[in-house]
Amino acid sequence: MEKKDRHELYNKLDKKLGHKHQLIILIEECGELIRASTKVLRYGLENEKVCENFVEELGDVEICIETMRTITKIKDLDARVNNSKKFKLLRVKKRLEDKEDL
Ligand SMILES: [Mg+2]
Numbered sequence: 866m867e868k869k870d871r872h873e874l875y876n877k878l879d880k881k882l883g884h885k886h887q888l889i890i891l892i893e894e895c896g897e898l899i900r901a902s903t904k905v906l907r908y909g910l911e912n913e914k915v916c917e918n919f920v921e922e923l924g925d926v927e928i929c930i931e932t933m934r935t936i937t938k939i940k941d942l943d944a945r946v947n948n949s950k951k952f953k954l955l956r957v958k959k960r961l962e963d964k965e966d967l
Contacts, residue, residue: 879936
């Protein structure tokens with residue numbers, strides 16, 4: 866599905882169900898990704914069923930993130946998220962170079 870079509874879909878869902886419902890879905894999907902991640906730790910990605918579930922939950926969370934980015938209409942969201950990511954990645958890079966605890 867094209868980006869434009871996904872955004873149209875997210876906005877339709879938001880109109881029908883509202884932000885609160887989308888936040889609940891985000892929370893649920895994060896929980897499912899956490900659960901899938903624990904299975905990866907227990908059984909490894911070599912386990913096809915575990916790997917497939919992990920991939921599915923990554924996709925679900927990505928959809929939720931894209932949905933939230935679309936429907937919240939937060940001012941300058943892309944720039945703000947990118948600044949936050951830049952700050953955190955530089956901090957991790959510095960900690961790695963300084964051999965600090967991550
Ligand atoms: Mg899911």
